[in-house]
Amino acid sequence: MSDAFDITETLDVKGESCPMPVVKTKQAVDGVGVGDVLEVLATDSGSMSDIEGWASGTDGVELLEQAEEGDVYRHYVRRTE
Amino acid sequence: MSTDTPAESAAGDAPSRAELAARVEELEESLAAATEDDGTKKMSIIATKGTLDMAYPPLILASTAAAFGYEVTVFHTFWGLDILHEEHSKNLKLSAVGNPNMPLPNVVGAIPGMDRVTTKMMERRIEDNDTATIEELIETSLDMGVEFQACQMTIDLMDYDEENFYDGVETGVGAATALEDMAEADIQLLV
Numbered sequence: 001m002s003d004a005f006d007i008t009e010t011l012d013v014k015g016e017s018c019p020m021p022v023v024k025t026k027q028a029v030d031g032v033g034v035g036d037v038l039e040v041l042a043t044d045s046g047s048m049s050d051i052e053g054w055a056s057g058t059d060g061v062e063l064l065e066q067a068e069e070g071d072v073y074r075h076y077v078r079r080t081e
Numbered sequence: 082m083s084t085d086t087p088a089e090s091a092a093g094d095a096p097s098r099a100e101l102a103a104r105v106e107e108l109e110e111s112l113a114a115a116t117e118d119d120g121t122k123k124m125s126i127i128a129t130k131g132t133l134d135m136a137y138p139p140l141i142l143a144s145t146a147a148a149f150g151y152e153v154t155v156f157h158t159f160w161g162l163d164i165l166h167e168e169h170s171k172n173l174k175l176s177a178v179g180n181p182n183m184p185l186p187n188v189v190g191a192i193p194g195m196d197r198v199t200t201k202m203m204e205r206r207i208e209d210n211d212t213a214t215i216e217e218l219i220e221t222s223l224d225m226g227v228e229f230q231a232c233q234m235t236i237d238l239m240d241y242d243e244e245n246f247y248d249g250v251e252t253g254v255g256a257a258t259a260l261e262d263m264a265e266a267d268i269q270l271l272v
Contacts, residue, residue, distance in 0.1 A: 015211045016211055016213070017213070019141045019145040019148070019218075020213055020221075022148050023144045023145065023147075023148045023221055023225065025148070026147075026148035026225070027148075027225070054145075054148060057149050058148070058149050058150055059150060060150075
């Protein structure tokens with residue numbers, strides 16, 4: 001895990017599958033403040049590509065980092081506006 | 082005003098440079114207003130099928146597009162209405178016939194009760210894989226602002242009632258409403 005940014009909130013969507021990791025990430029991002037970083041923990045292997053695609057196609061969010069640790073995929077998303 | 086002085090009268094009705102500039106500005110503003118695009122992307126889906134397998138794609142795409150910030154409309158017609166039907170949506174069936182990929186011959190699938198068997202098998206897989214249920218996807222989509230519309234003509238045809246649908250579903254709409262949404266949408270899909 002990077003320490004280049006502070007995590008504001010963590011969303012646990014382990015066990016959930018498409019489209020829930022992306023949909024719940026969006027809902028959680030809407031709930032944090034501008035500049036805040038949301039950590040998303042998922043076990044859906046499609047979430048690596050999906051959250052990356054969602055972040056690049058969605059205004060107001062920035063994907064900072066993605067990491068795979070064992071069977072958990074970690075995503076760090078900053079709300080930018 | 083321009084006829085206040087004889088000199089201006091002599092020039093006839095020819096507008097001054099300042100008046101022309103003002104008029105150009107006015108026209109530019111109205112053109113900008115007419116072609117204004119607020120930048121919001123739109124998706125329009127027409128959902129016509131009500132089997133368990135065919136109920137998923139429109140709901141998954143609708144909720145995902147909403148997560149992308151799209152304005153989403155899903156127009157449900159014919160069997161697609163069952164997806165919005167509060168009771169029926171919890172009991173959508175998977176057909177045992179018509180799909181050659183099914184692990185049983187069509188002639189076996191045609192035996193009474195086989196649809197129930199294939200549906201149960203799929204429901205178990207959905208549960209085992211933690212795939213969202215149809216109900217969950219509808220509730221989530223509604224939370225995210227997806228507009229679900231139920232075609233009035235087919236509501237009447239199927240003898241359904243407004244009360245049968247989830248809260249928040251729009252009724253009293255027809256093909257023209259769907260067409261208008263499609264014309265304005267960046268993505269249009271028929272499922």
